[in-house]
Amino acid sequence: MRNAVAAVALAVVLVGCSSGTDSGAPGSSSPGGSPTGTSTNAPGSSGTPGSSGANPTAPVQPPVSISEEKPVVPPNVTPVAKEKVDTTSLSDTYRDEAYVFGDGRDVEVFGVGGGCKEARAEITGQSADVVQITLVTITKQPAGTVCTQEVRQVPLTVRLDAPLGDRRLVLEAREESA
Numbered sequence: 001m002r003n004a005v006a007a008v009a010l011a012v013v014l015v016g017c018s019s020g021t022d023s024g025a026p027g028s029s030s031p032g033g034s035p036t037g038t039s040t041n042a043p044g045s046s047g048t049p050g051s052s053g054a055n056p057t058a059p060v061q062p063p064v065s066i067s068e069e070k071p072v073v074p075p076n077v078t079p080v081a082k083e084k085v086d087t088t089s090l091s092d093t094y095r096d097e098a099y100v101f102g103d104g105r106d107v108e109v110f111g112v113g114g115g116c117k118e119a120r121a122e123i124t125g126q127s128a129d130v131v132q133i134t135l136v137t138i139t140k141q142p143a144g145t146v147c148t149q150e151v152r153q154v155p156l157t158v159r160l161d162a163p164l165g166d167r168r169l170v171l172e173a174r175e176e177s178a
Helices: 002-018
Strands: 099-101 106-113 117-126 130-139 152-159 168-177
Touching: 106 130, 106 168, 117 152
Parallel strands: 130 168
Antiparallel strands: 099 106, 106 117, 106 152, 117 130
């Protein structure tokens, strides 16, 4: 009986840590972000994911499953060549891979979330040679709550102004408190 009460209490704490709102609407600029592209939140987190295709209100679904050690990549998704992904400013906590899908403008990268942490990706620069994406980790811990310290990889999708093509992809990270 005591285990059941502890499990319910943990579930309440986790639900409390994951609630909240965010204004990560497509095309909007968030604090510290850039209006040069779309920012998107992880599935299951707050905010509005980016959109793609003919229906601009349809959310972009991350195509790559990372539930296993090795990602499961669908046939219509192309991994970005390792030499085109610059992760030199990221810690080992982040994945050093990216994927392109759809019309070549949708790019999937991986942020870090879990417990009271949510993940978001922001396009912070686009040029003819380079696309810069910032992986944002937002800590949301309501007063009086306890958060687990779990860390998990979170697939995040951004929509570029033009297809990635041969451009280099630079990934950076930033932490925020809500």
